[in-house]
Amino acid sequence: MGFVTLLLLLTVFTGCRTSPAPPAPSPRPGSTLGAVVVVDMIPASLSGEENQDSEPFLSVHPTDPRKMAASAFTPNPEGTASGFAPVFVSEDDGNTWSLRNIVPSAGPVGTGDITHASTGGTAAALYAGILRIPGNLLLNELRTLDFASSGAMSVQASRSQIDQPFVQAARIGLNDRVYVGSNDFGAAPRTATLDVSLDGGTTWKSVRVEPRDTAGQDGPSVRPTVARDGTVYAAYFGWRSFDGNVATSDVVVVRDDSAANTFQALVGSDGLPGRLVAQGVSIPWSNGPTLGQERIGSTLSIAVDPNNSSTVYVAWGDRVGTDIYTIHVRRSTDRGISWSADLRVIANATNAALAIANNGTVGLLYQRVDGSGSGSRWETRLEQTRDAFTTTQNAVLASVPADTPAIQFLPYIGDYNYLLAVGDEFRGVFSANNTPDLANFPQGVKYQRRINATSKTLEDASGQSVASSIDPFYFSIPVVR
Amino acid sequence: MGSLRRIACSALSAGILLIPSVTPVSGQTPRHEWLKRCGIVFIGRVVKVGDVSFADVPRSARTVVVRVDEVLEKPAAVSLVKGDKVTVEVKEPSQFRDGARVTFYANGWIFGNGLAVHEVGHEVSPEISPVSEPGASSPRREEFAQVRKELSDAELRSRVQKADMVVVGRVTAIRPQALRPVGAQSNLVLSEHDPDWQEAVVQVESGIKGARDGQEIVIRFPRSLDVAWYRAPKFSLGQEGTFVLQRDTLSGSPKAMLGGAEVDAYVAGSRQDVLPKNEAPRVRALVGS
DSSP states (O other), X not given: OOOOOOOOOOSOOOSOOOOOOOOOOEEOTTOOOOOOEEEEOSOGGGTTOOOOOOSOEEXXXXXXXXXXXXXXXXXXXXXXXXSEEEEEEESSTTSSOEEXXXXXXXXXXXXXXXXXXXXXXXXXXXXXXEEESSSSSEEEEEEESBTTSOOOOEEEEEESSEEEEEEEEEEETTEEEEEEEEXXXXXXXXXXXXXXXXXXXXXXEEEEOOOSOOSSSOOSOEEEEEXXXXXXXXXXXXXXXXXXXXXXXXXXXXXXXXXXXXXXXXXXXXXXXXXXXXXXXXXXXXXXXXXXXXXXXXXXXXXXXTTEEEEEEEEEEEOOTTOSOEEEEEEESSTTSSOOSOSEEEETEEEEEEEEOTTSOEEEEEEEEESXXXXXXXXXXXXXXXXXXXXXXXXXXXXEESSOSOOSSBSSSOSOOEEEEETXXXXXXXXXXXXXXXXXXXXXXXXXXXXXXXXXXXXXXXXXXXXXXXXXXXXXXXXXX | OOOOOEEEOSOOOGGGGGSOOOOOBXXXXXXXXXXXXXXXXXXXXXXXXXXXXXXXXXXXTTEEEEEEEEEEEEETTOOOOTTOEEEEEOSOGGGOOTTOEEEEEEEEEEESSSEEEEEEEEEEOOSOOOOOOTTOOOHHHHHHHHHHHHHHHHHHHHHHHHOSEEEEEEEEEEEEOOSOOOGGGOSOOOOTTOOOEEEEEEEEEEEEESOOTTOEEEEEEEOOOBTTTTTSOOOOTXXXXXXXXXXXXXXXXXXXXXXXXXXXXXXXXXXGGEEOGGGHHHHHHHHHO
């Protein structure tokens, strides 16, 4: 794309410059993980499937956490004719999953993007933001009052020229508050946007959170997070210039305290809303297989301590030196006013997802390519820390070949995955090569679909071999104390 | 999820030969209509009315557990074999009794440890069925194939009728989109969903609709492997085929440059719109019908 490039005007510096990488954290002594659950989410009745079920997402019923909804680039098993795409539903803490076609979209693998959040309620309310197919970057903001039913989700709002809708929701008082981060090209050149509804999706307001000059647009990822006291933060990439291959970007955090939804509670040293967590980072934009067959260009996550909204963490991906893609993690303990230097740096990694548990333990999920060429592997890892990554407790959830199966489309495993804190568990989803080789899953794994553990192959109902593909995996892991 | 093609089961028994004929409606049987609207067809025996076959399915008076005898059609990804128990949410439960042998035309409802489906239609079968020779051709199999062919022809006829242009031709050049989008889509957008529009210049060998023999045309297509575009038709240099085309309303630029002049640009909306060259006689016949 021929892109308008603007010079970055560094009038004021409010964030922390990229600093030398911190030392790798020490393994946390004296504690061990309890039971870890990893489940291949493809149900037995779809044992013949060979789709690339990438970019998973997860919602948990807040008061009945046995109930969960999940999604991926998973097709309606019967094709697109019905006009509906599936979600995965579990009603037994993630031990089993089934598909129900409730999302109004007719893409070959469901939607063009999908994220969601549950607020529970009398049944199992679920809010979703999708890019509907067919459509031209067509955002649909959806709701169902019970995701476990088979009733179609209803469209609450819709508009075109939107990228990467990212949904968060919470019941505050008697009302569901819904926040949908997106890159709204209709607002160019300041495209970072939050759609906000304080009444369960009945009415919506689009808040343009980017006040600074951009390179013509911001980066795709706009990520909100909601604390129990109603404080809302959002992180986005403020693209300041773009040379066709690399965006020079600020990592910006905005905050709203009072449901006024101006997101102007944080002000930078330049007097404009938003604090710069990092300034002038180089983000490679590669919309082709680049890192273990995956594309790169917009990895971003933010999480607020649910019980102390002054503490907030941000993780993002950029390029440092000769690395392909590097994840950084930083923290603020004063409501986003000041930010640490890098607390954690992970080379050749993507899909960072942060969550903070009730006891303050921070979880960091990411996927990293280990090695190169035919021996390279996608490693999915969850790190937990109680001391800002000075020490961590690590669990490798999967270590699978990175060069097989061959890519069907992009994203290969996802432009994001997801992590949630649920009581004394971290729960999350990731996508990976589904070869039933137990050595690939150091914490163990449960398959619902039919496998032959001896030959380490997938099988259909008649016992015929099924090719390996990318499947979504659910996991639960105890929060360290 | 692999191929979503409907597959005909290899073991159609002669039992289904005895399924009573259904009443023609407007020249077509209800079976035709059901087949248009369903993805799963199987013969089974009702085990229990008002029950379910696995835990995820909500039990009701309309749920019926059926043990599968024969699978006639299903998506490739779906696991369904003889002996499986399926939950069918039927339209009228009073039409079913335990032990009845029924052919169900259905769509998926819940895909879990088992399969639950919604009834589209059904035919009650006789109790006694002769056994067919393995591999024997069955009139029912032929009927299904005929129905599928009719549906395929009807879909293609509809696409051809809606098409702005249908040609048999050969791709002589591939190039990036020459004209930028105009109007509402003129803002440059950098998204992972960028289609990366390309243009295939096609020499028309035979114009079937809206084109002359020997004419050059421009077909625009997305090169992107992104999830939103990877299933869209891609064109390559030297490719020959029968192309069913619409004027381009997708890329934001309805015109293309050809020989220094602006011409209409076209797109092929789906893979079904890019047919082998030898499908041209079939397409011509449908245009004439």
